Amino acid sequence: MAYPPAAHSSPPRQPSVKVILAAADVSRVVDRIAHQILEKTQGAADTVLLGIPTRGVPLARRLAARISTFEDVTVPVGVLDITLYRDDLRRHATRAVGPTDLPPGGIDGRRVVLVDDVLFSGRTVRAALDALSDVGRPASVQLAVLVDRGHRQLPIRADYVGKNIPTALAENVKVTLAETDGEDEVRLFGGEPA
Amino acid sequence: MIRHLLSGADLDADTATLVLDTAAEMATVAGREVKKLPALRGRTVVNLFYEDSTRTRISFEAAAKRLSADVINFSAKGSSVTKGESLKDTALTLQAMGADAVVVRHPASGAPHRLADWVDGSVVNAGDGTHEHPTQALLDAYTMRSRLGRLAGLHVAIVGDVLHSRVARSNVLLLTTLGAKVTLVGPPTLIPVDIATALAPGIDVSYDLDTVAPGVDVVMMLRVQRERMSDSYFPSAREYARRYGLDGPRMRRLPEHAIVMHPGPMNRGMEITPEVADSPRSTIVEQVANGVSVRMAVLYLLLGGSNR
Numbered sequence: 001m002a003y004p005p006a007a008h009s010s011p012p013r014q015p016s017v018k019v020i021l022a023a024a025d026v027s028r029v030v031d032r033i034a035h036q037i038l039e040k041t042q043g044a045a046d047t048v049l050l051g052i053p054t055r056g057v058p059l060a061r062r063l064a065a066r067i068s069t070f071e072d073v074t075v076p077v078g079v080l081d082i083t084l085y086r087d088d089l090r091r092h093a094t095r096a097v098g099p100t101d102l103p104p105g106g107i108d109g110r111r112v113v114l115v116d117d118v119l120f121s122g123r124t125v126r127a128a129l130d131a132l133s134d135v136g137r138p139a140s141v142q143l144a145v146l147v148d149r150g151h152r153q154l155p156i157r158a159d160y161v162g163k164n165i166p167t168a169l170a171e172n173v174k175v176t177l178a179e180t181d182g183e184d185e186v187r188l189f190g191g192e193p194a
Numbered sequence: 195m196i197r198h199l200l201s202g203a204d205l206d207a208d209t210a211t212l213v214l215d216t217a218a219e220m221a222t223v224a225g226r227e228v229k230k231l232p233a234l235r236g237r238t239v240v241n242l243f244y245e246d247s248t249r250t251r252i253s254f255e256a257a258a259k260r261l262s263a264d265v266i267n268f269s270a271k272g273s274s275v276t277k278g279e280s281l282k283d284t285a286l287t288l289q290a291m292g293a294d295a296v297v298v299r300h301p302a303s304g305a306p307h308r309l310a311d312w313v314d315g316s317v318v319n320a321g322d323g324t325h326e327h328p329t330q331a332l333l334d335a336y337t338m339r340s341r342l343g344r345l346a347g348l349h350v351a352i353v354g355d356v357l358h359s360r361v362a363r364s365n366v367l368l369l370t371t372l373g374a375k376v377t378l379v380g381p382p383t384l385i386p387v388d389i390a391t392a393l394a395p396g397i398d399v400s401y402d403l404d405t406v407a408p409g410v411d412v413v414m415m416l417r418v419q420r421e422r423m424s425d426s427y428f429p430s431a432r433e434y435a436r437r438y439g440l441d442g443p444r445m446r447r448l449p450e451h452a453i454v455m456h457p458g459p460m461n462r463g464m465e466i467t468p469e470v471a472d473s474p475r476s477t478i479v480e481q482v483a484n485g486v487s488v489r490m491a492v493l494y495l496l497l498g499g500s501n502r
Contacts, residue, residue, distance in 0.1 A: 089499060134230070135228075136227070
Protein backbone atom coordinates (compact mmCIF):
# COMPACT_ATOMS: atom_id res chain seq x y z
CA MET A 1 0.00 0.00 0.00
CA ALA A 2 1.30 3.42 -0.91
CA TYR A 3 1.44 6.11 1.73
CA PRO A 4 -0.36 9.29 0.69
CA PRO A 5 1.50 12.59 1.00
CA ALA A 6 1.06 14.25 4.36
CA ALA A 7 -1.70 16.80 4.58
CA HIS A 8 -0.53 20.13 5.98
CA SER A 9 -3.08 20.26 8.74
CA SER A 10 -3.04 16.74 10.10
CA PRO A 11 0.15 14.88 9.28
CA PRO A 12 -0.08 11.15 9.83
CA ARG A 13 1.79 10.29 12.99
CA GLN A 14 3.19 6.86 12.12
CA PRO A 15 5.33 5.86 10.46
CA SER A 16 5.93 8.87 8.24
CA VAL A 17 7.19 11.45 10.78
CA LYS A 18 10.92 11.68 11.17
CA VAL A 19 12.76 14.00 13.52
CA ILE A 20 15.63 15.52 11.56
CA LEU A 21 16.94 17.88 14.24
CA ALA A 22 16.17 17.64 17.92
CA ALA A 23 16.38 20.62 20.28
CA ALA A 24 20.09 20.14 21.03
CA ASP A 25 20.85 19.79 17.30
CA VAL A 26 18.98 23.01 16.51
CA SER A 27 21.02 24.88 19.08
CA ARG A 28 24.32 23.46 17.72
CA VAL A 29 23.31 24.34 14.17
CA VAL A 30 22.48 27.93 15.19
CA ASP A 31 25.87 28.18 16.91
CA ARG A 32 27.60 26.99 13.76
CA ILE A 33 25.78 29.46 11.51
CA ALA A 34 26.67 32.25 13.94
CA HIS A 35 30.34 31.25 13.68
CA GLN A 36 30.12 31.08 9.91
CA ILE A 37 28.56 34.52 9.70
CA LEU A 38 31.37 35.90 11.87
CA GLU A 39 33.94 34.21 9.68
CA LYS A 40 32.48 35.20 6.35
CA THR A 41 31.75 38.79 7.32
CA GLN A 42 35.06 39.51 9.09
CA GLY A 43 33.53 39.80 12.53
CA ALA A 44 30.04 40.85 11.50
CA ALA A 45 31.06 44.47 11.03
CA ASP A 46 28.41 46.61 9.37
CA THR A 47 26.09 43.62 9.25
CA VAL A 48 22.33 43.55 9.86
CA LEU A 49 20.25 40.41 10.38
CA LEU A 50 16.73 40.55 8.97
CA GLY A 51 14.34 37.77 9.92
CA ILE A 52 11.56 36.74 7.57
CA PRO A 53 8.36 36.07 9.54
CA THR A 54 7.30 33.90 11.13
CA ARG A 55 10.22 31.71 12.22
CA GLY A 56 13.01 33.65 10.59
CA VAL A 57 12.52 36.34 13.21
CA PRO A 58 13.37 34.31 16.36
CA LEU A 59 16.18 32.63 14.40
CA ALA A 60 17.68 36.02 13.54
CA ARG A 61 17.46 37.06 17.20
CA ARG A 62 19.17 33.85 18.32
CA LEU A 63 21.95 34.30 15.76
CA ALA A 64 22.54 37.85 16.96
CA ALA A 65 22.60 36.65 20.57
CA ARG A 66 25.12 33.89 19.77
CA ILE A 67 27.29 36.28 17.75
CA SER A 68 27.44 38.72 20.65
CA THR A 69 28.35 35.85 23.00
CA PHE A 70 31.15 34.60 20.75
CA GLU A 71 32.71 37.89 19.72
CA ASP A 72 31.16 40.59 21.86
CA VAL A 73 29.74 42.49 18.90
CA THR A 74 26.17 43.70 18.69
CA VAL A 75 24.52 42.90 15.40
CA PRO A 76 21.31 44.85 14.73
CA VAL A 77 18.27 42.64 14.12
CA GLY A 78 15.16 43.55 12.18
CA VAL A 79 12.03 42.06 10.69
CA LEU A 80 11.21 42.05 6.99
CA ASP A 81 7.58 41.25 6.21
CA ILE A 82 7.20 39.99 2.65
CA THR A 83 3.43 39.48 2.47
CA LEU A 84 2.77 42.25 -0.04
CA TYR A 85 5.61 41.04 -2.26
CA ARG A 86 4.53 37.40 -2.59
CA ASP A 87 3.84 36.09 -6.08
CA ASP A 88 0.95 33.92 -4.88
CA LEU A 89 -1.16 36.62 -3.19
CA ARG A 90 -4.03 36.04 -5.55
CA ARG A 91 -4.06 32.29 -5.10
CA HIS A 92 -5.00 32.48 -1.45
CA ALA A 93 -7.43 34.29 0.79
CA THR A 94 -6.13 37.75 1.66
CA ARG A 95 -3.15 37.43 3.96
CA ALA A 96 -2.71 39.61 7.01
CA VAL A 97 0.18 42.04 6.69
CA GLY A 98 2.80 41.89 9.43
CA PRO A 99 5.17 44.55 10.66
CA THR A 100 8.43 45.37 8.94
CA ASP A 101 10.83 46.65 11.54
CA LEU A 102 14.24 47.84 10.43
CA PRO A 103 16.97 48.50 12.99
CA PRO A 104 17.52 52.20 13.80
CA GLY A 105 20.60 52.55 11.59
CA GLY A 106 18.70 51.27 8.57
CA ILE A 107 20.19 48.98 5.95
CA ASP A 108 21.67 51.42 3.44
CA GLY A 109 25.27 50.52 2.62
CA ARG A 110 25.31 47.62 5.06
CA ARG A 111 25.55 43.89 4.63
CA VAL A 112 22.14 42.34 5.14
CA VAL A 113 21.79 38.70 6.11
CA LEU A 114 18.26 37.46 5.48
CA VAL A 115 17.25 34.71 7.89
CA ASP A 116 14.53 32.13 7.31
CA ASP A 117 13.71 28.67 8.61
CA VAL A 118 13.29 26.60 5.44
CA LEU A 119 14.62 27.23 1.94
CA PHE A 120 12.40 25.45 -0.57
CA SER A 121 11.23 26.93 -3.88
CA GLY A 122 13.13 30.17 -3.34
CA ARG A 123 10.00 32.26 -3.89
CA THR A 124 9.98 33.63 -0.37
CA VAL A 125 13.55 34.82 -0.79
CA ARG A 126 12.71 36.40 -4.12
CA ALA A 127 9.87 38.29 -2.43
CA ALA A 128 12.26 39.30 0.37
CA LEU A 129 14.78 40.66 -2.15
CA ASP A 130 12.03 42.75 -3.75
CA ALA A 131 10.86 44.00 -0.38
CA LEU A 132 14.44 44.82 0.57
CA SER A 133 15.01 47.00 -2.48
CA ASP A 134 11.96 49.07 -1.55
CA VAL A 135 13.17 49.82 1.97
CA GLY A 136 16.78 50.62 1.21
CA ARG A 137 19.95 49.78 -0.66
CA PRO A 138 22.17 47.34 1.17
CA ALA A 139 25.82 46.95 0.15
CA SER A 140 25.23 43.21 -0.19
CA VAL A 141 22.64 40.60 0.72
CA GLN A 142 23.27 37.12 2.07
CA LEU A 143 20.91 34.33 3.06
CA ALA A 144 20.97 32.11 6.15
CA VAL A 145 18.52 29.21 6.55
CA LEU A 146 18.10 26.53 9.16
CA VAL A 147 17.09 23.91 6.60
CA ASP A 148 17.61 23.64 2.86
CA ARG A 149 15.23 21.04 1.48
CA GLY A 150 15.98 21.53 -2.22
CA HIS A 151 13.47 21.78 -5.09
CA ARG A 152 14.41 25.33 -6.05
CA GLN A 153 12.20 26.99 -8.64
CA LEU A 154 14.32 30.13 -8.89
CA PRO A 155 18.07 30.76 -9.19
CA ILE A 156 18.58 31.36 -5.48
CA ARG A 157 21.03 29.76 -3.04
CA ALA A 158 21.81 30.18 0.64
CA ASP A 159 25.13 31.45 2.01
CA TYR A 160 24.66 29.69 5.34
CA VAL A 161 22.79 26.40 5.64
CA GLY A 162 22.10 24.71 8.96
CA LYS A 163 21.17 21.36 7.48
CA ASN A 164 20.65 20.07 3.98
CA ILE A 165 17.71 17.68 3.90
CA PRO A 166 17.11 15.79 0.68
CA THR A 167 13.34 15.55 0.33
CA ALA A 168 10.69 14.41 -2.09
CA LEU A 169 8.30 17.09 -3.29
CA ALA A 170 5.41 15.36 -1.53
CA GLU A 171 7.19 15.54 1.78
CA ASN A 172 6.81 18.41 4.19
CA VAL A 173 9.48 19.92 6.43
CA LYS A 174 8.20 21.48 9.62
CA VAL A 175 10.37 23.65 11.82
CA THR A 176 9.17 24.43 15.32
CA LEU A 177 10.93 26.90 17.60
CA ALA A 178 10.56 27.51 21.30
CA GLU A 179 9.57 31.16 20.74
CA THR A 180 6.73 30.41 18.33
CA ASP A 181 5.76 26.79 18.95
CA GLY A 182 7.02 25.87 22.41
CA GLU A 183 9.88 23.56 21.40
CA ASP A 184 12.83 23.37 19.03
CA GLU A 185 12.54 20.63 16.45
CA VAL A 186 12.79 19.96 12.72
CA ARG A 187 10.60 17.16 11.42
CA LEU A 188 9.97 15.58 8.07
CA PHE A 189 6.42 14.50 7.30
CA GLY A 190 5.15 12.13 4.68
CA GLY A 191 8.43 10.33 3.98
CA GLU A 192 8.97 6.62 3.39
CA PRO A 193 8.13 4.51 6.41
CA ALA A 194 11.15 3.86 8.59
CA MET B 195 -12.92 39.24 4.42
CA ILE B 196 -16.04 40.88 3.06
CA ARG B 197 -16.48 41.52 -0.66
CA HIS B 198 -17.85 45.07 -0.52
CA LEU B 199 -17.53 47.88 1.98
CA LEU B 200 -20.86 49.67 1.90
CA SER B 201 -21.61 50.41 5.52
CA GLY B 202 -19.91 50.79 8.85
CA ALA B 203 -22.09 47.86 9.89
CA ASP B 204 -20.42 45.56 7.34
CA LEU B 205 -17.45 45.22 9.68
CA ASP B 206 -17.53 43.14 12.83
CA ALA B 207 -15.04 43.94 15.59
CA ASP B 208 -12.41 41.47 14.33
CA THR B 209 -12.57 42.61 10.72
CA ALA B 210 -12.52 46.29 11.69
CA THR B 211 -9.50 45.66 13.91
CA LEU B 212 -7.81 43.82 11.04
CA VAL B 213 -8.38 46.86 8.81
CA LEU B 214 -6.90 49.19 11.45
CA ASP B 215 -3.90 46.90 12.05
CA THR B 216 -3.29 46.59 8.32
CA ALA B 217 -3.56 50.38 8.01
CA ALA B 218 -0.86 50.74 10.65
CA GLU B 219 1.50 48.67 8.48
CA MET B 220 0.48 50.59 5.37
CA ALA B 221 1.30 53.84 7.18
CA THR B 222 4.97 52.84 7.39
CA VAL B 223 5.13 52.94 3.60
CA ALA B 224 4.58 56.70 3.70
CA GLY B 225 7.90 57.08 5.51
CA ARG B 226 9.89 55.04 3.03
CA GLU B 227 11.96 56.13 0.11
CA VAL B 228 9.89 53.99 -2.29
CA LYS B 229 6.28 54.73 -1.36
CA LYS B 230 4.89 51.86 -3.35
CA LEU B 231 3.89 48.25 -2.77
CA PRO B 232 3.31 45.69 -5.51
CA ALA B 233 0.30 44.01 -3.91
CA LEU B 234 -2.38 45.16 -6.38
CA ARG B 235 -0.30 45.13 -9.55
CA GLY B 236 -2.55 44.54 -12.53
CA ARG B 237 -5.75 45.35 -10.66
CA THR B 238 -7.96 48.21 -11.80
CA VAL B 239 -9.69 50.56 -9.39
CA VAL B 240 -12.31 52.97 -10.74
CA ASN B 241 -13.12 56.11 -8.78
CA LEU B 242 -16.72 56.84 -9.70
CA PHE B 243 -17.60 60.25 -8.32
CA TYR B 244 -21.04 61.75 -8.86
CA GLU B 245 -20.38 64.41 -6.25
CA ASP B 246 -17.59 66.91 -5.85
CA SER B 247 -14.84 65.78 -3.56
CA THR B 248 -11.21 66.59 -3.20
CA ARG B 249 -9.83 64.79 -0.22
CA THR B 250 -11.72 61.53 -0.54
CA ARG B 251 -11.08 61.09 -4.24
CA ILE B 252 -7.42 62.04 -3.98
CA SER B 253 -7.05 59.84 -0.93
CA PHE B 254 -8.48 56.79 -2.71
CA GLU B 255 -6.38 57.56 -5.76
CA ALA B 256 -3.18 57.82 -3.72
CA ALA B 257 -4.07 54.63 -1.85
CA ALA B 258 -4.68 52.61 -5.00
CA LYS B 259 -1.54 53.95 -6.67
CA ARG B 260 0.64 53.16 -3.66
CA LEU B 261 -0.55 49.58 -4.00
CA SER B 262 0.35 49.62 -7.72
CA ALA B 263 -3.24 49.33 -8.95
CA ASP B 264 -4.28 51.10 -12.13
CA VAL B 265 -6.63 53.96 -11.33
CA ILE B 266 -9.35 55.30 -13.57
CA ASN B 267 -10.99 58.51 -12.38
CA PHE B 268 -14.52 59.12 -13.44
CA SER B 269 -16.40 62.23 -12.43
CA ALA B 270 -19.97 62.84 -13.46
CA LYS B 271 -19.10 66.26 -14.81
CA GLY B 272 -17.81 65.97 -18.35
CA SER B 273 -18.96 62.35 -18.73
CA SER B 274 -21.87 60.64 -20.43
CA VAL B 275 -23.86 61.17 -17.25
CA THR B 276 -24.53 64.71 -18.46
CA LYS B 277 -25.98 63.10 -21.60
CA GLY B 278 -28.39 61.15 -19.41
CA GLU B 279 -26.62 57.82 -18.88
CA SER B 280 -28.03 55.91 -15.93
CA LEU B 281 -25.98 54.59 -13.03
CA LYS B 282 -26.61 51.05 -14.21
CA ASP B 283 -25.36 51.67 -17.72
CA THR B 284 -22.30 53.43 -16.37
CA ALA B 285 -21.73 50.45 -14.07
CA LEU B 286 -21.99 48.00 -16.95
CA THR B 287 -19.49 50.07 -18.91
CA LEU B 288 -17.04 49.93 -16.03
CA GLN B 289 -17.67 46.21 -15.73
CA ALA B 290 -16.83 45.73 -19.39
CA MET B 291 -13.58 47.61 -18.84
CA GLY B 292 -12.61 45.09 -16.20
CA ALA B 293 -12.81 47.13 -13.02
CA ASP B 294 -11.77 45.03 -10.02
CA ALA B 295 -13.08 47.63 -7.59
CA VAL B 296 -15.41 50.59 -7.91
CA VAL B 297 -15.08 53.38 -5.38
CA VAL B 298 -18.32 55.27 -5.57
CA ARG B 299 -19.60 58.57 -4.24
CA HIS B 300 -23.17 59.41 -5.07
CA PRO B 301 -25.71 62.00 -3.89
CA ALA B 302 -28.39 59.30 -3.57
CA SER B 303 -28.38 57.23 -0.38
CA GLY B 304 -28.13 53.55 -1.28
CA ALA B 305 -26.56 54.01 -4.74
CA PRO B 306 -23.49 51.90 -3.81
CA HIS B 307 -25.77 49.07 -2.66
CA ARG B 308 -27.49 49.04 -6.06
CA LEU B 309 -24.13 49.18 -7.79
CA ALA B 310 -22.93 46.15 -5.84
CA ASP B 311 -25.65 44.07 -7.51
CA TRP B 312 -24.58 45.10 -10.99
CA VAL B 313 -20.82 44.67 -10.99
CA ASP B 314 -18.63 41.63 -10.33
CA GLY B 315 -15.90 43.60 -8.61
CA SER B 316 -15.82 45.01 -5.11
CA VAL B 317 -17.74 48.19 -4.35
CA VAL B 318 -16.45 50.67 -1.80
CA ASN B 319 -18.86 53.32 -0.59
CA ALA B 320 -17.05 56.66 -0.57
CA GLY B 321 -20.11 58.54 0.63
CA ASP B 322 -23.74 58.12 -0.45
CA GLY B 323 -26.18 60.95 0.16
CA THR B 324 -26.96 61.37 3.84
CA HIS B 325 -26.39 57.68 4.45
CA GLU B 326 -22.87 56.36 5.06
CA HIS B 327 -19.18 56.98 4.57
CA PRO B 328 -17.48 53.91 6.05
CA THR B 329 -13.84 54.66 5.15
CA GLN B 330 -14.17 58.01 6.92
CA ALA B 331 -15.32 56.18 10.04
CA LEU B 332 -12.37 53.79 9.72
CA LEU B 333 -9.87 56.61 9.41
CA ASP B 334 -11.46 58.38 12.37
CA ALA B 335 -11.24 55.20 14.44
CA TYR B 336 -7.63 54.75 13.32
CA THR B 337 -6.82 58.33 14.32
CA MET B 338 -8.41 57.88 17.76
CA ARG B 339 -6.58 54.63 18.33
CA SER B 340 -3.21 56.06 17.32
CA ARG B 341 -3.67 59.20 19.47
CA LEU B 342 -5.31 57.64 22.52
CA GLY B 343 -4.03 54.07 22.28
CA ARG B 344 -7.38 52.30 22.35
CA LEU B 345 -10.99 52.45 21.22
CA ALA B 346 -12.82 50.28 23.73
CA GLY B 347 -14.22 52.45 26.50
CA LEU B 348 -13.56 55.79 24.78
CA HIS B 349 -16.30 58.38 25.06
CA VAL B 350 -16.84 60.11 21.72
CA ALA B 351 -19.10 63.13 21.22
CA ILE B 352 -20.26 63.65 17.65
CA VAL B 353 -21.39 67.27 17.42
CA GLY B 354 -23.51 69.03 14.83
CA ASP B 355 -25.72 68.12 11.91
CA VAL B 356 -26.22 64.43 12.65
CA LEU B 357 -29.39 64.32 10.56
CA HIS B 358 -27.61 64.92 7.26
CA SER B 359 -24.24 63.43 8.16
CA ARG B 360 -23.07 60.20 6.59
CA VAL B 361 -19.88 60.59 8.59
CA ALA B 362 -21.87 60.49 11.84
CA ARG B 363 -23.89 57.46 10.81
CA SER B 364 -20.88 55.37 9.82
CA ASN B 365 -18.98 56.46 12.91
CA VAL B 366 -21.83 55.52 15.22
CA LEU B 367 -21.98 52.04 13.71
CA LEU B 368 -18.24 51.41 13.66
CA LEU B 369 -17.33 52.99 17.00
CA THR B 370 -19.99 51.08 18.91
CA THR B 371 -18.82 47.85 17.24
CA LEU B 372 -15.34 48.62 18.51
CA GLY B 373 -16.55 49.27 22.04
CA ALA B 374 -16.57 53.08 22.21
CA LYS B 375 -19.41 55.04 23.78
CA VAL B 376 -21.01 57.61 21.47
CA THR B 377 -23.00 60.69 22.42
CA LEU B 378 -24.68 62.69 19.68
CA VAL B 379 -24.79 66.43 20.36
CA GLY B 380 -26.61 69.09 18.39
CA PRO B 381 -29.80 71.12 18.06
CA PRO B 382 -32.96 68.97 18.35
CA THR B 383 -33.85 69.74 14.74
CA LEU B 384 -30.65 68.07 13.54
CA ILE B 385 -30.73 64.91 15.65
CA PRO B 386 -33.33 62.32 14.65
CA VAL B 387 -33.51 60.81 18.15
CA ASP B 388 -35.49 57.66 17.43
CA ILE B 389 -33.43 56.82 14.35
CA ALA B 390 -30.11 57.70 15.96
CA THR B 391 -30.66 55.63 19.06
CA ALA B 392 -31.92 52.71 16.97
CA LEU B 393 -28.68 52.69 14.93
CA ALA B 394 -26.71 51.01 17.65
CA PRO B 395 -27.23 50.13 21.30
CA GLY B 396 -26.18 52.58 23.99
CA ILE B 397 -26.27 55.78 21.96
CA ASP B 398 -26.86 58.90 24.02
CA VAL B 399 -28.28 62.17 22.77
CA SER B 400 -27.64 65.60 24.26
CA TYR B 401 -28.63 69.11 23.20
CA ASP B 402 -26.02 70.80 25.36
CA LEU B 403 -22.36 70.59 24.37
CA ASP B 404 -21.15 72.17 27.62
CA THR B 405 -22.55 69.43 29.84
CA VAL B 406 -21.06 66.68 27.66
CA ALA B 407 -17.65 68.28 27.04
CA PRO B 408 -15.94 67.64 30.41
CA GLY B 409 -16.46 63.86 30.17
CA VAL B 410 -15.32 63.03 26.64
CA ASP B 411 -12.12 61.65 25.16
CA VAL B 412 -12.92 62.71 21.61
CA VAL B 413 -14.97 65.56 20.16
CA MET B 414 -15.86 65.05 16.54
CA MET B 415 -17.18 68.23 14.95
CA LEU B 416 -19.38 67.80 11.90
CA ARG B 417 -19.46 70.27 9.07
CA VAL B 418 -22.50 72.51 8.94
CA GLN B 419 -23.51 72.11 5.35
CA ARG B 420 -24.06 75.57 3.92
CA GLU B 421 -27.17 74.56 2.06
CA ARG B 422 -28.76 73.73 5.44
CA MET B 423 -28.14 77.13 6.96
CA SER B 424 -31.10 78.69 5.18
CA ASP B 425 -33.36 75.69 5.87
CA SER B 426 -34.34 76.95 9.35
CA TYR B 427 -32.92 73.99 11.24
CA PHE B 428 -31.49 76.59 13.59
CA PRO B 429 -32.24 80.31 14.02
CA SER B 430 -28.94 81.71 12.77
CA ALA B 431 -25.38 80.76 12.02
CA ARG B 432 -24.23 82.88 14.95
CA GLU B 433 -26.52 81.14 17.38
CA TYR B 434 -25.38 77.75 16.10
CA ALA B 435 -21.74 78.73 16.52
CA ARG B 436 -22.43 80.02 20.03
CA ARG B 437 -24.17 76.85 21.21
CA TYR B 438 -22.51 74.07 19.23
CA GLY B 439 -19.31 75.56 17.82
CA LEU B 440 -16.01 74.62 19.37
CA ASP B 441 -13.96 77.68 20.36
CA GLY B 442 -10.91 78.14 22.56
CA PRO B 443 -12.66 78.51 25.95
CA ARG B 444 -14.87 75.50 25.27
CA MET B 445 -11.89 73.43 24.14
CA ARG B 446 -10.10 74.25 27.41
CA ARG B 447 -12.99 72.73 29.34
CA LEU B 448 -12.37 69.37 27.68
CA PRO B 449 -10.28 66.85 29.61
CA GLU B 450 -6.53 67.36 29.22
CA HIS B 451 -6.05 64.37 26.90
CA ALA B 452 -9.15 64.87 24.72
CA ILE B 453 -8.68 65.31 20.99
CA VAL B 454 -10.66 67.36 18.47
CA MET B 455 -11.57 65.85 15.12
CA HIS B 456 -13.23 67.15 11.99
CA PRO B 457 -13.82 65.22 8.76
CA GLY B 458 -13.30 68.36 6.66
CA PRO B 459 -13.89 70.53 4.81
CA MET B 460 -14.18 72.94 7.75
CA ASN B 461 -16.23 76.10 8.07
CA ARG B 462 -13.76 78.02 10.21
CA GLY B 463 -15.67 80.31 12.56
CA MET B 464 -18.85 78.27 12.27
CA GLU B 465 -18.53 74.83 13.89
CA ILE B 466 -14.87 75.30 14.78
CA THR B 467 -12.69 78.33 15.38
CA PRO B 468 -9.23 78.66 13.82
CA GLU B 469 -7.70 78.58 17.30
CA VAL B 470 -9.12 75.09 17.87
CA ALA B 471 -8.56 73.81 14.35
CA ASP B 472 -4.88 74.73 14.46
CA SER B 473 -4.26 73.62 18.05
CA PRO B 474 -2.14 70.57 18.92
CA ARG B 475 -5.29 68.79 20.06
CA SER B 476 -6.75 68.94 16.60
CA THR B 477 -6.15 65.83 14.51
CA ILE B 478 -7.53 67.29 11.30
CA VAL B 479 -4.33 67.10 9.28
CA GLU B 480 -3.50 63.64 10.68
CA GLN B 481 -6.94 62.44 9.63
CA VAL B 482 -6.09 63.23 6.01
CA ALA B 483 -2.78 61.35 6.17
CA ASN B 484 -4.41 58.43 7.97
CA GLY B 485 -7.10 58.35 5.29
CA VAL B 486 -4.59 57.14 2.72
CA SER B 487 -3.31 54.35 4.99
CA VAL B 488 -6.80 53.19 5.90
CA ARG B 489 -7.94 53.17 2.26
CA MET B 490 -4.83 51.22 1.30
CA ALA B 491 -5.77 48.66 3.93
CA VAL B 492 -9.37 48.46 2.67
CA LEU B 493 -8.34 48.07 -0.97
CA TYR B 494 -5.71 45.47 -0.07
CA LEU B 495 -8.08 43.44 2.07
CA LEU B 496 -10.83 43.55 -0.57
CA LEU B 497 -8.65 42.94 -3.61
CA GLY B 498 -5.38 41.41 -2.42
CA GLY B 499 -6.44 37.77 -2.26
CA SER B 500 -8.50 35.29 -4.18
CA ASN B 501 -11.50 35.50 -1.87
CA ARG B 502 -13.78 37.39 -4.20
